[in-house]
Amino acid sequence: MNLSWMAWTLPTALFFGGIVLLLAAMALWARLRPANTPRIGILGLATQRGDRLFLALLGSAFIHLGWAAWAPLPLFVGSLISLVYAALVFRFV
Amino acid sequence: MKPVNHKAWWLVLPVLVLVAFSALIPLMTVVNYSFQDTFGNNQFFWAGTVWYEQVLNSERFWNALGRSFAFSTIILAIEIPLGVFIALHMPRKGIGVAFCLVLMSLPLLIPWNVVGTIWQVFGRVDIGLLGGALAAIGVDYNYVQDPVDAWATLIIMDVWHWTSLVVLLAYAGLAAIPEDYYRAANIDGASGWAVFRYIQLPKIMHVLTIAVLLRFMDSFMIYTEPFVVTGGGPGNSTTFLSIDLVQIAIGQFDLGPAAAMSIIYFFIILTFSWVFYAVMTRDPDAGQQVVENSEGEAGK
Numbered sequence A: 001m002n003l004s005w006m007a008w009t010l011p012t013a014l015f016f017g018g019i020v021l022l023l024a025a026m027a028l029w030a031r032l033r034p035a036n037t038p039r040i041g042i043l044g045l046a047t048q049r050g051d052r053l054f055l056a057l058l059g060s061a062f063i064h065l066g067w068a069a070w071a072p073l074p075l076f077v078g079s080l081i082s083l084v085y086a087a088l089v090f091r092f093v
Numbered sequence B: 001m002k003p004v005n006h007k008a009w010w011l012v013l014p015v016l017v018l019v020a021f022s023a024l025i026p027l028m029t030v031v032n033y034s035f036q037d038t039f040g041n042n043q044f045f046w047a048g049t050v051w052y053e054q055v056l057n058s059e060r061f062w063n064a065l066g067r068s069f070a071f072s073t074i075i076l077a078i079e080i081p082l083g084v085f086i087a088l089h090m091p092r093k094g095i096g097v098a099f100c101l102v103l104m105s106l107p108l109l110i111p112w113n114v115v116g117t118i119w120q121v122f123g124r125v126d127i128g129l130l131g132g133a134l135a136a137i138g139v140d141y142n143y144v145q146d147p148v149d150a151w152a153t154l155i156i157m158d159v160w161h162w163t164s165l166v167v168l169l170a171y172a173g174l175a176a177i178p179e180d181y182y183r184a185a186n187i188d189g190a191s192g193w194a195v196f197r198y199i200q201l202p203k204i205m206h207v208l209t210i211a212v213l214l215r216f217m218d219s220f221m222i223y224t225e226p227f228v229v230t231g232g233g234p235g236n237s238t239t240f241l242s243i244d245l246v247q248i249a250i251g252q253f254d255l256g257p258a259a260a261m262s263i264i265y266f267f268i269i270l271t272f273s274w275v276f277y278a279v280m281t282r283d284p285d286a287g288q289q290v291v292e293n294s295e296g297e298a299g300k
Helices: A012-030 A048-070 A073-092 B008-034 B048-058 B058-090 B096-108 B112-122 B129-136 B147-175 B179-187 B192-220 B222-229 B241-251 B255-281 B284-298
Strands: B034-038 B044-046
Touching: A012 B008, A048 A073, A048 B048, B008 B034, B008 B255, B034 B222, B034 B255, B048 B255, B058 B147, B058 B192, B058 B241, B058 B255, B096 B147, B112 B129, B112 B147, B112 B222, B147 B179, B147 B192, B147 B222, B179 B192, B192 B255, B222 B241, B241 B255
Parallel strands: none
Antiparallel strands: B034 B044
16 A cells, blocks of 8 residues: 555654553553543633643644744754643643 | 443544644644745745744734734623623523524524625724714714724724624523522522523533634634725734734735744734633632542552
8 A cells, every 4th residue: 555645754653652552541541540530720620631632732733833934943842842732731631 | 340342433533634634734734834935936035033033022913913813802801791781681581683693693593795895884984884973973983093983983884793602602601590590589589690600601611612712713713804995004904913913924925934923923913712611611619629529549
């Protein structure tokens, strides 16, 4: 099967592989330590782990977009900020 | 404890396969394109984040985004209250129910390009009924040359096409309210506004959530109707994000910038969908319930 039209590259393949691993890790976490009770965080919304992962990923996407477009520093700095942001989301949201 | 039967997952498999082919694989491909440049013939060159930088720093993108937001805001502000108002005044019993439901469904059955063609002809000053009638009463209306007229035409067209969806959803929500609520309100001497504010509106809030979500996403992605009616003009006055995207991707064959724009577009839609969903489905008692659950579990 010829998949050249999908224009795969190593960085994008690693990115999607990372997302799949993240979802697998979340599934494993839910299996080992189930947490079915939602939590009210600083947004005033009842969120579970999946919601917090979604918010962490979505926010990280915007941080990367903003960083790529307007920040003078390399993109990995934006990635580090995203990691901090994700940790804050999991702790406080 | 009852054993969990995981066989049901197999029933979900066809949907997963369908979603993979219709959404995930195209999305992954667009992500791949957004980091590369191509001159066709399946030859790609790594470009990094240059397309994202270019799109996010272009005035053209922000103008198109602003127009899309303005359009969605205006049609939501009209269609949601109007849809609820019509649903409240539709008959609940008798032959009028079927008549109204069929009447309301008719605009929804018409394909987008046909709706665009209908309104393109309808609004023309030389042969259209609307354009001709307005010209006859002395209104200077020309959607081909005047941006305000073009916007008004598109908004009225969308309201005509899609308010029915809000009506049908709101009507379904209203029909599901048990009669006991109205009897209790009647005994208490509640006014019509009080019945709407404290019984009907809370009861239809969930279907309105769906209506707002569907209409926002649909109007934010609108392409066919404005393309057929105005083609994005006059000038760029009705060039929404979707029209601009197609111009870049197909008109100019700039797949890299178009893919980057698509990804940004996707994130915006995803964010707004989540915000709408989170705000409108927020249970005011959720905090209390969570606290009670936690206390219950702690006591075990």
